[in-house]
Structures are given as C-alpha cells and as structure tokens.
Amino acid sequence: MELSTRAIQFSLHKPKIVTAIMLVFTLVVGAFIVKVHVDTDPENMLSEHEPVRVFHDQTKKEFGLYDVVVLGVVNEHNPDGVFNPETLQRVFTLSKFAATLADPEDPERRVVSRDIIAPDNVDNILQAGLGQVRFEWLMKEPPKTREEALKIRDYALSNPLLKGTMVSEDGKALGIYLPITKKDFAHSVAEKLKEKIAEIGAGDDEFHITGLPVAEDTFGKEMFIQMAVSAPLAMLMIFLLMLFFFRNLQLIIAPMIIAVCTVIVTMGMLIGTGHTLHIMSSMIPIFIMPIAVVDSVHILSEFFDAYQQRKNRKETLIYVMGDLFKPMFFTSLTSAAGFLSLAFTPIPPVQAFGIFVALGILLAWLLTIVFVPAYIMMMNEESLENFGVDTTDASHENSFLNRHLRWIGKTSSGKPWLVIGVNIGIMIVGVVGIFMIKVNDNPVKWFKKSHEIRVADRVLNSHFGGTYEAYLILAGNVQEMTVAQAAEQLKEKLQSILPGSPAILNSAMEDIAQVITDSKSVQGLKDALAQLWNIELDNAPEDDDTVYDSWGKALDSLGGIGAQKEVFKRPDVLRYISDFQEHLAQKGDVGKSNTVADVVKKVHMELFEGDPERFAIPDTVNAVAQTLISFQNSHKPDDLWHLVTPDYTKANLWLQLRSGDNLDMERVIEDVEQYFAANPPPVELSHDWAGLTYINVVWQEKMVTGMMESFLSSFAVVFLMMTFLFRSPTWGLLAMVPLTFTIGFIYGFIGLIGKDYDMPVAVLSSLALGLAVDFAIHFLQRTRMTMAKTGDWGEAIRDMFDDPARAILRNIIVIAIGFTPLLLAPLVPYQTVGVFLATIMLYSGMATLWILPALLTVMKDWVFKKELKAFGEKAEG
Template identity: 50%
Template sequence: MAPCLLDVSNVLFDKTLGFSNIKMKILFTTFALQHPRKVYGLVLLLTLACLAMMPLLTIDTDPENMLREDDPARIFHNQVKQQFIMHDTIVVGAVSATGEGIYNPQSLQALHQLSRGILDIDGVVSRDQMSLDTVDNITQQGPGTIRFEWLMQQAPQTQAQADAIKQAVNRLPMLNNTLVSGDGQAAAVYVPVADKDESYRIAEEVRGLVAGLDSSDQYHITGLPVAEDQFGVEMFIQMGISAPLAGLAIFILMWVFFRSLPLVTGPMIVAMATVIITMGLLIGMGFTVHIMSSMIAIFLMPIAVVDSTHILSEFADRFHPGEDPKAVIIKVMDHLFTPMLYTSVTSALGFLSLMLTPIPPVQIFGAYIAFGIFLAFLLTIIFIPAYISRMSPEALKSLQNAIHRMEDGGRLGRWLPRLGGFATGRRFVVLLVAAGAFAISVAGITRIQINDNPVNWFKADHEIRVADKVLNNHFAGTYDAWLVLESTSADNTSLANEVNQLIAGAEAQGIDLSAYAVIGNLELDVLASRLDDQLFAAGADEAVWLEQMLAVVEQEQQQRRTFLNPAVLQWMEGLQTHLLASDLVGKVNAMPDVVKTVNRELRSGADADFLLPDTANGVAQTLLQYQSSHRPQELWHFVTPDYRDSLIWLQLTSGDNQHMSQVVALVDAYIAEHPLPEGLRYGWAGKAYLNVVWQDAMVSGMADSLLSSFVVVFVMMVVLFRSLKYGVLAMLPLTFTITLIYGLIGWVGKDYDMPIAVLSALTLGLSVDFAIHFLQRYRELRKQGTNDISLAEMFQEPGRAITRNAIVIAVGFTPLLFAPLVPYITVGIFLASIMAASALVTLVLLPALLKFETIGKA
C-alpha cells in the first residue's frame, strides 16, 4: 500500500509551499492510512493521560495576578500590606428593613451576636476585626486624661443605651460612616481575612450565622476578596456546564446540516480530544485557571470541527462507489492541506500575539489557544484520514448521500446566489455602504472607555452585585485605595559631624569613644540603644560625653519622626478636605483623625478642640495616649513605629478603574499645586489601584500585539497568494470586522474590559480564515472561466461551506449567553457578532471588489 500512496502523492506538487509541504502531507497521510488503529490508540492514550490531570485544577480569580510577580506596582502593594499590617477585608452590612434606622436594641443585639460569631470563624484575623463591639469609645475621664472603653461590649437592652452608642459613633470620625452609615440606616462589620483565597468559605459561614439571627434587618456581604473568590467558585461550575453544552450545540447543528452520524462523529472526536488534551496539559503543567483560560474549551470546540468537516465534505463529494477511499483521501488532503495549514497558522498567530501583553493570565490563554489550534490541525490531518479508512461501504454511502443532500438545495442554496448577485450587481452601493460603516465605526472606537471591576463580573441581580450597590449607597465606600507617604533616605552626614566633634572633645580628655565614629553606617535606634546601654557601665567623666552624644542622637530621631510634625499633619488634613470635596471619595481616614480625636478629649472634650496640636510633643502625647486603648495596633495601620511613613486610607463607592484613575489624577493635581512637605514622596497601593495598573498594561499590550500580528499575517497572505493585491484583499474582512465590532462597542457604551480586549485575537484569526478559503477557491475557478462565472460559482459550494463554518463556530459559543457570569455572556455575544460580521464582509465586500478584475485569469 505504501508505494501506491507515495506514487499518488508525488504527483501532487504544491506550488505554494514546495517540496517540504509534499513530504509533510505524504508523511502524515501515509502513516494515518497505513496504521489507523495506532492512530486511534495514540489519540485515546494521549486524551486519557491529559484527562487524568484534570483533578489537579486550581482556580485563580485574583486581579493581582494579572500583573507579573516582579511588577513594581504589585511589589509596592504587598510591601505596604506588610508594612502597615493591612488585610484583605470582607464587608458584612446590616440595613434596616423598616427605615427606622439601625440604632435600636433589636438590630444592635443581632449585630453583636453576628460579630461575636464571626470572631470564631477560622481564617478571620480577629484582632483587627472592626465592628461596634470590637472598637473603643474615646471619652474624657478628667482634665488631661482619657478613658478608653469598649463601645458596645454588651448588646444594648434599652433604647437609651442604643442612643448612647449613636452619640458616641457620631463623635468618632474613624467610625462614623464606616461602621455605621451617615444616615444611620446601616451598620457594618469589617472582616479581615488571613488568606483571600478563603474568602468564599468564610462568607458562606457568615451567611450561616446570618440565617440564625432573630432580626428583620437585611444582611449583605460584599468586598473584592469575596467577589473574586466567589467568582472562582461559580467559574468552576460554569466551566463544567458550558464546554459540554457547546459540544452538544455543535453536534445538534451539524446533525441538522448533514443528517449523517459518521459525518458528525469524526469532527466531534477531534474537537473533544483537542479540548481535553489542551486543558489537561495546562492544568498538568501547574498553571492556574483564570477567567480567560476557563474559556479555552469554549473557544477550541467550534474551531476544531471546521477542518474536519471540510475534509469529510470534500471526500464525500469526490468519492464514487468502487474507488479506493484511500486514494481519494490523498487527493483531498493534497487539495486542502495548504489552506488548512495557513488558516491554522493565522488563527494561532492571532492568539500567540497575546504573548506580547504584559498580563500573565492573558499570555497563558493566548499560548494554549494557539497550541490547541495547532493540535486540532494535527489531529485532523491524522485522525480523519484514519477514520475514513476504517469506514464501511455502507457508512461511506451514507456520508456521500448526506453531502449530496446538502449541496442540492436548502435555504443556503437559495439565498446565497441572491446575496452574490447583490454584491456584484450593486458593487458601488456595497462599497459606499462599507466606507460609511467604516467611518462610523472609527468614530465609535474613539468613544471606547477602558474600565473593569470584578464585582461587575456578576449579573445585576446577583447577591454580590446587590450587596455592593446597597452598601455603597449607604456607606462611604467598600472599596479601598491606599495613598502612602514615605520619607526619603536620611543623610547622616550632619549627625556624623556632630558626633565626631564630641568624640574629638572626649579624646582631648583621654576618653576613647572612637567606636561611635561609624554612625553613618548605623540606624539611629541601634546607636541610641548602644549609648543607653553604655551609660550604665560608664564612669562619671565618660558618662558626660555619652549623655551629650545620646541627646544629639535623640534630637535627630525626633526630627526624623516626620509624622509627628504638625505641619506635615496639616498638609495631610488639607488633602483630606480636598478629596472629600470632590465627590470622588466617600471618606479619607488618616493620622490627623486619630490625633485630633485624642487631642479633643485631652483638652476639653468640646468640638472646638477637635484640631491638631501645635507642637511635635503635643502630637506625640496624643499618640502615646492612644496606645493605651484596647486596640493600640490600629495606629500602625496609619503610621510606621518610627513615624517616617504614613498611610492614608481612601474609601471609594466604586471599584471601577475609571473612578480610581480620577482619584489619582485629583491627588496629582493637588500635589502639583500644594507640594509635599520636604523629604516626602508618595505612592499608591490597594486593589482598586492595582486594577488601574493592569488595565493600562493590558490596553497598551493589546495594541502592540494586534499591530504586530496584523503585519505578520499580512506578510503571510502575500506569500500565500504570491500577490500583493490578494494579500490586501485577504486582510480586508479582518480589518473591517475588527473596526466594526470595536466601533459597535464604543457606540453602545460597553466598557473595554478584559474579555473584550482579547476578542481582537479571535477576530484576527477567524476573519482572515474565511478570506483565505474564499480567495483561494476564487483563484482556482478563475483559471477555468471568466470573472462573472467564477464569482457566481463562489456562491454555490464554497459560499455554503464558509457560511456553515461561520454558523457552526457562532453556535459553539451560544451556551455562554445563558451563563450567570457577565464576562462569559460578553464573549458569547461579541463572538457571535464577529462570526456574522466577518462572514458577511467576506461574502459581500470581496465579491464587490473582485468584480472590478479584468477579464484575464487571476
């Protein structure tokens, strides 16, 4: 059999790819036809091996991982979390159902019971939980003394006790509109979690506690950690539903098209094997499944069946009873190998371009989709010939009858010639409409707004989304951003000079203190500690000099305690006032609030004394008093123990990165007009800010990847067709489809988010696929007839094949439309639009332009 196959194949010379392409076709086809059982066994073994890796799946929905581990913004964010002991936080809110407010014994008793129950949940950082029962009330015990007592150590039993709690909260700026809403209708428990990946479990336990409360109030749970973790849980469920549904939808559609089980079974085996092997390798190689990689199966399923269907359809069309099916399949593979190879390469290239983005999950998504496309190509050219070689004569006849039924008529057979007649007969109208649509789409692209928010990944009626809306309507905001003020590196030169002068003076009296001449290399705290220790063992003469040296060091320490300086705190207070006046920030919590609150109670307790002390010693006194509270560790959320760095906690009512970008711009403008105190610099951290960073990186990365892959695909088209003209024509459907789809996004006001961004890769691959098949078949027909006849023939079998493929791919994504998660719905809608647009542009715009060709042969 082998010599026969080689003889037939050697006759078929591919003018485009040359001898290497002949060898490749001979190698794969010969092996498949000679060893079909080995092919079956190899595919089955590989599929089962990769299937066995599936239980190792790990879900990752943390937007922080959208940035590389060495990204400066991510590193700084994690440094800030450690430096100021900040935690990812779940927000649990209780909203009065009657409208009478939260300050009543029943509501506060339920809140007290809930908070105590949450403290016992494993994974909750109990010492930092913020609720009415875990924070202090700060009052004046007497002139110059302060009293710290638990605000709600016991749940109130009377309305008078509830009113007393209300009065206390209203006097404490750190609590007002944070623990209790400004309108008094809602109260919150801030639940810090040790591991954000445990957020969903903790939230579920909180829901269980809420179910056991005797309360008529409405309880809501939100916060980015629980939103991200819950999305991961629901995404896992969605993966298990959407991929099988996509396969079922494609199977049903292909059955409707062909009514032949053999014709449907082969492509479905290729598709299922492609999906299982690709996902199994991704999981087995240790990659976590992110929101984008969770869609790999949905993307590959419809793409993988197209080439298989092409081969089976052409085989059935060429095969006649009595012929050797193996010889026929060789001819079919010779005819289809090159276009299938090029369409696979261009599709894969579109996704490989995502490797140019600086977003790791998007890179993984692009790499594995590209791998899956190549895998589908290899499985198709090996498995399908083996599959055909094993078909019985009855099955071959059934296959042939199915194709003939399809080609004899049907709706596609009726309206496609009409579409072709319109495209060529009204070509000037087509080109005018296309130019107008292109111009309108370009205008729409300029309206696109870059925005994303993990909470908006849920539908509007999802409990997370409802909680987010309700609680942010009542409170200052459940989204956090951290503005960090840092002292720049200190210069020890002046201090070293003073110390060296004292060393020289001591030396003149015969006292050796040269060990302290290395001050430039020592931390002040270390030096002060050494001097203090040495004083205990020093003689009277030496002690005089050591005391002078210690005084110099302590004075320098005091000067370097930047955030004990009233002028610095006044600058921070001015920034707080400016931010609150902007309506962009719900609340700003910072050092000045702590200092002013304690200072008021140290003085008179009256609102007139709610201001900053005039001296650094006065500031230090307030902070020393605050450290006598039940929660002294809270101070270190806002300032470091050496008082050189400080954190300003901004509460935002929206997690949209557009909102955060406006806040960043507002702070930049303020600092430009009111410069930072000398020796300070600032930086941003917090999840809301990280969202902005990775969104900006994604947009710039997507632009680079799209442009570079566009150029590469264009060069490939020129090489494939050996013609600059046909290379340009092949790129037109791609160009128009991308422009039309993204123009539509701009005009309808859909935010440019992560799923929308990666759709450009799919558009790049699939749109040019249709053009390749169209132009190649057209050129073949032109060699046999006139332009008009060739164009008319294109709307017979070639047009039907392109249309069927577009429908199959679009239908493969329809299960996404019924998903409970917005990104999946978005992908489903826009991919269907991409398929419709690219197929329509191919079947209308290309014929309109080709109608202008001269009568000669192409």
C-alpha cells in the same frame, strides 16, 4: 509524495491505529488535569517582581494590613435603623462567630480576629476630665434597651474613624470588616457567614457580603461550574446544528471527538507544565472549540457536497483533502500566530493563555486532517448511502441557504462599488466608535447585575464611604538635623514666641550657647536645655504669670526641635493631610478616608472634655505627641500603626472608594497629582500607591498596551504569512481585508454602545484575527483555483457561491449559534465571549462573502493575471 499526502494516506489505510494513538495520547496528557490548581487572583496578572506588587506587599507588612471581607447589615424598616437591640444582637453574634473562622486544614488561612472592625471590637474614645481620656469597648455586650442602642449609634457617629466606615451616616447600615490572611479564604468566609445568618435568622435586617477578595475568590468557584456547564452546552448546540446540516448522526461525532480531545490535551499540557488555572486560562476551552470545529465543518461540508458524485469514501476524501489541506494549514498557522502573539504581553496569565490556545489550534488541525479521514473510513459504507443525496435535488438548489448565497454572489459581483461604499461607511463609523472606547474593568462586574455580590456592592456602597480600598503612602524625605542646625532653629523659634520677654529670651539664648559645646546629639541638646529651663520654671515667682508662661513656652518649643524626621507628628503636616482629605471628599470619588490626623483630632477633642471646637490638630509637636500617647492607652493601641509607622516617617492614607472601576481609581490618582502640584506640602513628601483597587489599574493598563502591541505585531506577521501563501503582497492584503473590517466593526460597536474595554474584550481581538483570516484564506484560495480552471469570472463567482461559500456559511451558523448557551452564564466574561464570538463569526463571514467578491470584481483584470495565463496555456494544450 508530499508529507501531507502521506499523512492522509496513512489515515485512510490505518484508521484504527490513528484512532488508538489519538485516544492514548489524550488520556495520558489529560491525566495531568487532576493536578489542577485554581488561581483567580487578578494580582497575578502581574509578575511577582513587578514594582507595584513589591510595594503593595511591603506596605501590607509595614502597616499590618490585610485583604478584607465586608459583611454589611442594613435595616430600612426600623425607625432607628440597625441601632436596635435585635439587630445589634445579631451583629454581636456574627462578629464573635467571624472571629473564630479559620481553615481546619490550613490554620494560616483565617480571619485576623484582633483587627476586625465591628462594634464589639472597636474602642469608644471618651473624655475623662480635662487632659484625660478613657477607652471602653463601643459595644461590650449587646444592648437591652432602645436607649442603650441609640447611645452606641451616637458614640460611633462621633468617631471619625468609624463614621462612614463602620456605620453609615443615616444609621441605617452597619459594616463588619473582616481581615483575612489569604485572599483565597474569602469565599469560605462568605459561605460560613451565610450559614450562620440562616441559623440566627435575619428578621427585618438585610445581610450583604462583598469586597474584592470575595468577588475574586467566588469567581474562581463559579468559573469551574461554568466550565462544566457552558462548554458542554455549547458542544451540544454545535452538535445539533451539524446534525441539522449533515443529517448523519454517526458522521458528525467526529468533530465533537476532535474538539473534546483538543481541549483535554491542551488543558493537560497547561496544568502538566505547572501553570495554574487562571481566569484567562479558564476560557481556553471556549476559544479552542470553535476553531477546532471550523476545519471539521469545512471537510464535512465539502464531503457532503461531493460524496454522491463519486460514491467512494477514499476518492472523495482524497479530493476534498487535496482542495482543503493547504487552506486549512495556513488558517491554522495564522490563527495560532494571532494567539501566540499574546506571549509578548507583559502579563503572565495572558502569555500562558496565548501560548496554549496556539498549541490547541495546531493540535486541532493535526487531529482534523488525520482523524476525520480515519473516522470516515471506519464507518459502515451503508451509513453513507444517503449522505449528501439532496445535493442533486432541485429542492436543494432552491433552498433558503442556497438562494441567499446566490443573491449575495450576484449582488457583490454585480454592484461592487455599492458594496465597497457601504462597507467603507460602516468602517468609518467603526473608527469613530474606536475613539470612544473606555478601558475599564472591575472584578465585581464579572458577575451579572442580579448576582448577590453585585447587589451587595450596590447596596453597601450606597450607605458607606466605600468598600473598595486604596492606600496612599506618604513618606517624609527630611534629613536628620545636626546639633548646630537644631540650635539655630531653636533660636529662631524662641525669637518668634518670646518677643515680649527680652530678659527671658536673652537668658535662654545664653543657655543654648552654654550647652551646645557639650551636646553630642540633638536629643542631648534638648535634654540639657529642658533640665535648665525646668529649674527656671520652678523658680518663677508665684505672682508673676508672665515669667512662668514664657519659660513654659520655651520648654514647649523643644518638642518640635529635631523631630523633623518624625514628619507625621508635625502639626503643619497633619493639617496638610486633613485639608487634603477634605479636598478628596469634595471631589466625590473617595467616599471616606482615614488617617492619623483623624486620630489626633478626635483624641485632642476628648482631652478638652469633648469640646467640638477642639476637634482640630493642636499647635505643637508635644501636644500631637500627647494625643498619640493617649490613644496608645486604648484596648488596641496597635491600630495606630495601620495609619503611621512607629518612627512617624511614613503615613498611610486609607481611602475608601464607592466604585472599583479603573476609570474611577484613575480619576483619584489624577486628583492627587494635581493637588500635590498645586499645594506643595510643608516638607518634602514622596507618595506611592498600594491596594487591590490600584493594582487592578496597573495590570489593566499593561494588558491594554500589551494587547495592542501584540495584535499589531501579529497583524503584520499574518500579512507576511498571507503574502507567502499567495506568493503576492496584493493577495496578502486582500486576505487582511475581512479581518480589518471585522476589527473596525467590532471595536467600533463596543465604543458606540459604551461597553467597557475589559479583559475578555481585549483577548477577543486574537480570536477575530484567527476566524476572519480563516474564511478569507478559504475563499481566496478556492477563487484562484476556480479561476485557473474556468478562466471566466462570472462562472467562477457562481462556483464560489456554491460549495465553498456554503461551507463558510455553515461554519458561521454553527459557531455563532452554537455558543449562545454562554449568554445564560452568570459570569459576565463568559457572556461577553458568547456575544462577541457570534458577532465576530457573523461579521467576518459576511465581510468575506460580500467585500472580497466585490474587490475581486473591480480588480479581476489585475489580480487574476497568473490564473488566466494558466487557463490559457491549459486551453492551448
């Protein structure tokens, strides 16, 4: 006796034991779910050891950077915008409140109060006479008059570090940037701010909260709600549809029990093995449920149609399971193979998703073949008295479902070339659409357009330079100078700046020759010469300005010697960065950039009594150093180290983008590469990227590449499995036809309508593989069995478009309509899965019922040789 037969016989004879084992196993494994740990950080799409993550973490530590929650205030009603006493009072209150936010259970999760960017926590840089600047808080206390409020606006707009970042250019909006120590604290910060806003009142102001950390953390919280709401609603819809088809409340509970048990055990295994509940793994129940129900519907459909002929549960089940065991086993294997291929992608959460969906599919198959027969055997025989009774009615034969199935069968077999031609045409259009696909993702777009996070994103990015952050890190590759190299460079510099003072030039050259032999370092050389030339400066005749100026220039020239390693003090390098910022602004994708060059220009202007013409990079290293020293007298001197390292060998160009779409970030990356190639920097600079917006680009690219490779490999594996199942490469290829056409249609449609190829869409290819092949296997296997029995293609096609086609169509309807509740979800990935799950079911089912009969009609004399031979031998015997 085969293993399959023994398993079914055990279920038929020991139904209570089977049920008890299943329930105990479900409860034991499901108990691990209480240990769930949610992780919605897209960063974790990449391995901890991925170079981009390592560099990102290193950059955050090196420059003291944190992930940021953005609280935006907009006032379109007041003629002065947000710069009125009432609004600024609210801003002041919220800023002070935000500075106190911390998790009482984990003090490490907090707002970094010192680094908040808000009017009360940033400096106003003011001139204090020639050569001096002073620093005072931009808004030490809320203004009491309109004049005071407008003065704050004017000061903020005059600071390039604040204009476009903290305050909009039109004065209608103001942003408070709240750095947080951990991204998973973002949602809590947002909720606390909402409570405070409700407490103080909004008046004419609009408050918006956004930022990638908020979007990611909020998605995690709402994801749980969707798991608790959408999945049960989908199950309810499936339940009602099966009740409509099979009209036996007690019987259709079995598939529901299987789906629930499969989901619980799969999630229990996921969490029990130490995996976090990620964005991807949150969708495991949604992917498992349709596949878990599909096999049950096949069994119930066949049982529904065969029961009245036998009037015996056991005989009917043995008959049904005999026909369905092999197709169900292979469809489960192929579906599992499709998802298991995701284990070879370079993205850990996708790997876990693929592995556990595959395990869930196999578990669903096992539970289906052992529990459904056991459940039916435990039912009261009287409850099946009228089950399937309408299969003998004439009304049933003429029902809407059956009439259309017969029409499909007649058309596909009667006009095969027309059917094939139409579908090839659809496929060609699909291929065109595939080439139009745009790979793009943005965590903020995981929410529907009306969601408060999407609204905040639109409003604030229309006012500010951008709420999406990327960091371009420049590093100087200049080697340390030797004393001899420094002396030569100094001689060249003196010759260029003292051509009109030959006596002083010769004296300076002699001094260099004198001290070079005793100098052990470049700094020693500079110190010795500075001492000599300061004496010359002091001894210069009071009435001889030329001598005084010449020795002054000689002293200034020392500042740039040996400072080559301090790349980002060099005027030429800072001017290069400033020009680069202007280039990015003209391109448009970068709304605002902040660099050390902005600090130098602003302080330099104020050192010259606020002269706008002095808003520029000074000409010497010494002058640059003076601006930086002056800035460090501010209330927050450490702010400088967010933009440059203390040794001035690395600089951080903080770029603000108005969009977090991968396509926009990729354009910025391309612009940067083209600019550096066309405009080489004055010294050798290396560059690299950090920031969440950039990391999203990297994992998206890896995901798309990985998904493509895994799909192609699983396509090949499934083809080999089909060839093995049917013992024929030809039949293996036929089984792949509905899948190929479904993929072509689905992804062509995505390209044609301009839908972004994002995370949910990428993983749906695996679901398409599983479901499309499921229908094909059932249809082809049953067709071969029917042909071996009838020996006539016309009779076989009529039989195929009775019970088998009806089972496929019922599955299509149950799953396609059953998951429509997902369309009501506020989370776009769930909506996407709902739409494309229904589309995959409809098209793969229709492709099976239309294309396969047409191909088999054309190829019948070739592909059915074995079946016709078996029929002939049977007839002769």
